[in-house]
Amino acid sequence: MSMDTTPDNVNTPYGAALCGVLAGFFILLAFRRSIIAAISCYNNRRRYRKLGNNEELPPTKSLLLYQRLETLVVNKFSWTPYLGSFVLLPPLGGILIACTLVSTIVPVLILNVDLKINSDRAGFISLAMIPFIFATTGKSSALVLLTGISHVRLNYLHRLLGTALMATTTVHMSFMLTSWWPFKTFYASQVATPKVHWGLVAYSSLCFIFFFSMYPIRRFCYALFVSTHFLFLVFIVAVGTHTPYAMRYIATGIILYIINVFAGWFVNTYLTRARVHILPGECTQLVINSNMKHEAGQHVFICIPKISSFEWHPFTITSASNETGRVELHAKVAGNYTRALYSFQDGEELTIFVAGPYGSPSSTLGTHDTTVIIAGGSGVTFAMRHLKELASMAIENNLKHVQSITFAWCVRDQTHLSWFREDISDCLQAFKQSSIPVSVQLYVSRQSSEACEPSFDGDSRVELYLGQRVNAKQIVHHAIYDRQSTTGVYVCGPNSLNASVANSIARYSTWNTIIDFRKEAFEY
Known part of the structure; x- marks a missing residue:
């Protein structure tokens, strides 16, 4: 039966309602991006009109107020619960999104229904999430273009929706089978039907995908994670055969997925x-x-x-x-x-x-009075790129408003400092020529019996700390303490370091203290 001739079902409006809420969420994000783009465009046009007079116009008041409000909210919700080196949960903002998703799904799942009698309600709720799971896949998702959100953050939504799909399909299957179980003959006759067979195949493939998508497997057995994800082909075929109501959702999801794949490969x-x-x-x-x-x-x-x-x-x-x-x-x-x-x-x-x-570029880099760059281990790749960019701006004399730059890097072994020793020296030379105050703090967490290498030809701007770890809270507090200025903080490192910096930003962010915070962490 095609999707055009499928009769209406009593559960269809509830699946459509969930689709509407999820679509509305992404429309809201797209609207937010449009508002920011419109205000920025207007501000740029004002500047261009005054270029002939060499006047520097500040951003419009509306833009400043909106940026201040959004920055404050984002910083406060970046607080992350962690214990020692273990991050226990996502940031507060991620927890809020997860709670919002749960509070959206639960009402449409249980409203006006007895799941023991009508377990199909959970099935329709599951179908409604399929297009959005496909839409949030890939590195070149259309949603990245529409919302301005990086594919890394969209991937968090993808995992949330996948977890919700696993939960609702489990509710659908468990309530269906338990309602049949007391009637042995009826149970046996229903389980023997092709419809139920295809449903079990779909659920089994989803269980495999979900299990092999857990963080330890994504982190340490990435090839296994990727290969088992191809079971989604089995899932969509089985679901489409299990119920004709799935076709409209599957077709929409496949179209969105194909767009993402083609954009990734050919663009x-x-x-x-x-x-x-x-x-x-x-x-x-x-x-x-x-x-x-x-x-x-x-x-x-x-x-x-x-x-x-x-x-x-x-x-x-x-x-x-x-x-x-x-x-x-x-x-x-x-x-x-x-x-x-x-x-x-x-x-x-x-x-x-x-x-x-x-990824979203750090478009505000070099516009702050104070810039703090913190890195842990191989996270220095992110930090080093920002330091190089600032050095390039300094050579071109584009850092007129910068009052100080702090670069902190923590490594386990002192040999790791050689990765970017020459690059850091080149950056220091560039900053010296432009008279910009710079502090480079290098931390080696492991004590070494070997003699320390010369620290950048005795440059007093470089400090080497042996047997210590970077104190993110102290660095952030020192950067913003008793200053009526803007601050940019950029961090990339282990989850515990990222969480420590995020919590410091959340603590010190106020309406009068503008902290532009950028955290980089690849989620597998």
Whole structure:
């Protein structure tokens, strides 16, 4: 039976209601982006009209008020519960979104129904989420363009919706089977029907996808996670055969998925060559031949067929935007893929696929009075790119309003400092020429019996701390203490470091203290 000839069902309005709420959420995000773009466009037009008089116009009052309000709300909801080195839950904003999703699903699930009699209600609620699960997949989702939200944050929504789908399908199946169970003959006759067989196949495939999508498997067995995700083909075929009401939802989801796949492959993906450089401390530098236009805070996905033909992994771009003809990436050994990359010979050339750049650029970099950049371990790739960009701005004399820059990097072993020793020295030289106060704080958490290497030719702006970890709270507090100025804070590192900085930002953010906070963490 086609989707056009499927008769109405008493549960259809409830599935449609959930679709409407979810669609309304994304429309609201798109509207938010449009408002910001309109105000910014108006402000830029005002500036351009005054360029002939060399006047610098401040942003409009409406833009400042909106930015101040949104920044304050976002910073407060970035508070993250963690214990030691373990992050227990998502940020407060993520928890709020999860609670909102639950409070949306539960009413349409239980309103005017006895699930023991009509367990199909849960089935229709499950079907309603399918298009949105497909829409939030991929790195080049249409929702990224419409809402301005990065694919990393959309992936969080994808996982939330996937978890909700798993829960509602379990409710549908369990209530259906338990209502049949007291009637043995009826139970046996129903379980023997093709409709139930296809339903069990769909549920089993969903269970496999859900189990192999858990964080430990995503983190340490990424290939297994990716391969089991192809069971979604089994799921949609089984669901479409199980009930004709699924066709409209599946068709919509497939169309959205195809758009995302085509956008990813034919818009941002290309084949190129890259050279491998092996660095101390199990770090690999990858220099890609590319004229890609990129900004600070962005990353690319790469696929190296010599390692795996279907695995794509994200790496932050560490080269500055003014370095044309090449794009630099750095990868610390953290799993099987990066270990295989580190096993190549120094200077070896590889053929790779590159997709990107992705991620929201740090468009406000260099506009704050105070800039704080904090990195932990290999998170320095994100931090180093921002420091390079600031150095480039300093050379071009575009940091007139900057009062201070703090760069803090914590590593386990002192050999890791060699990854960017020359780059940090070059940046310090650029800042020295422009007379911008800079503080570089390097932390080595492991005590070493070896003699310390010279600290950047005795540059007094560089401080080396052995056997210590970066105190994010102290750095953030020092940056904003007793200052009526704007502050930009950028962090990338282990989850515990990110959470510590986020909690400090949430604590010190007030209506009169503007902190532009940017946190980078790749979620697998």
